[in-house]
Amino acid sequence: MNRSGFVVGGLLALSVVVGWAPHAPAAPIEELVTAAKNEGVFDFYAPATLSPEGAQKLRDAFNKKYGLSIKLQYVPSGNMTRDVGKVAGLAASGVSPEWDLMVVHDAAHGTLWLKKLHKPFDYRSLGIDPKVIHYDSGTVSFANQFALPAYNKKILPPQDVPKSWEDFLDPKWKGGRLGVAALDHLARLAIAWGEQRATEYVKALARQGPTLGDLGALSTRLQLGEIHSMVTITDSFIHRAKRAGAPVVFAEEVQPLIAPAYQAGVLKGAQHPNAGHLFAVFLTTPEAQEIWEKYTGSTSASIPGTTAYRYVQGKKVVYMSQEHAEMVDRLIREYGKILGFNK
Numbered sequence: 001m002n003r004s005g006f007v008v009g010g011l012l013a014l015s016v017v018v019g020w021a022p023h024a025p026a027a028p029i030e031e032l033v034t035a036a037k038n039e040g041v042f043d044f045y046a047p048a049t050l051s052p053e054g055a056q057k058l059r060d061a062f063n064k065k066y067g068l069s070i071k072l073q074y075v076p077s078g079n080m081t082r083d084v085g086k087v088a089g090l091a092a093s094g095v096s097p098e099w100d101l102m103v104v105h106d107a108a109h110g111t112l113w114l115k116k117l118h119k120p121f122d123y124r125s126l127g128i129d130p131k132v133i134h135y136d137s138g139t140v141s142f143a144n145q146f147a148l149p150a151y152n153k154k155i156l157p158p159q160d161v162p163k164s165w166e167d168f169l170d171p172k173w174k175g176g177r178l179g180v181a182a183l184d185h186l187a188r189l190a191i192a193w194g195e196q197r198a199t200e201y202v203k204a205l206a207r208q209g210p211t212l213g214d215l216g217a218l219s220t221r222l223q224l225g226e227i228h229s230m231v232t233i234t235d236s237f238i239h240r241a242k243r244a245g246a247p248v249v250f251a252e253e254v255q256p257l258i259a260p261a262y263q264a265g266v267l268k269g270a271q272h273p274n275a276g277h278l279f280a281v282f283l284t285t286p287e288a289q290e291i292w293e294k295y296t297g298s299t300s301a302s303i304p305g306t307t308a309y310r311y312v313q314g315k316k317v318v319y320m321s322q323e324h325a326e327m328v329d330r331l332i333r334e335y336g337k338i339l340g341f342n343k
Helices: 007-012 027-039 048-066 080-092 106-114 165-169 181-192 196-208 215-222 235-244 273-282 284-295 305-311 322-339
Strands: 005-008 041-046 071-076 101-106 139-144 147-152 177-181 229-234 248-250 261-266 316-318
Touching: 005 181, 027 080, 027 273, 041 048, 041 229, 048 071, 048 235, 048 273, 048 284, 080 101, 080 106, 101 106, 101 273, 106 139, 106 165, 106 181, 106 261, 106 322, 139 147, 139 284, 147 235, 165 196, 177 215, 181 196, 181 229, 181 316, 196 322, 215 229, 215 235, 215 248, 229 235, 235 248, 235 316, 261 273
Parallel strands: 041 071, 041 101, 177 229
Antiparallel strands: 005 316, 101 261, 139 261, 147 229, 147 248
């Protein structure tokens, strides 16, 4: 990825594959397995799209791989931005976090990193590729989401399907027909466009009077036809809509494609950090990747041959790195005020 984080997807062939290096040392992983076994349990915050069944499948595969019988307590995400704020609030009060391992998108982990709320670990010693270790060894990236505008194909006429981000600035979208949920997606546009252009775009969106909410609530309203389009939605919701036969699809012509990364990070003050670190490593393995794709629809765009890797070929893609964390974190708050989320 270049310094701006805005690249053509075809260059991903140069990316490093997630997973084990050819000669991963045995001793450190054995020590971590023993330490995790002694903890016996951990609290796992992860996307709601994973589902309790998917979390159970991950737990079973994890225990089988390492010869453990650890209890995984799955906590499905509600609103990631809100829940990251909750972690920060507890830390400021000197209270331990409710969760040991958080799987959230990279922008949310950027906020945690800025507040020094990760418990770093030497993942390199276990053979994890350095290029998927982020935030000063606080997180491991193992899958990519994709975010684009989405629409209800049963309601929106073909001529109104957006072909660019700017199409949403047409007056026809006024009156609440348009939903806005994920502020971090809009903040990431600044990686590709620069802050000035992205901020002017968000101000123009605000003048459209969009319907505001979280991704889950607005995706339901989109399915029901209460709104006709969303400025962004992640592919996990598209995946779920497809399985349910709902008429919600991406506006595929819109570029650049926003590509948040799912990252796993153990929280500072976690009660069961060793189990959390071991599970973060496990999420990079083929067993975990297969389960994660089945239940969330996501895979890593860095691994040639995966669904995600094939999808980004020939597309302009926005990726976030540690150097963007301060800007994205600041713009999320700023854009929330502009759009009216903080009223």
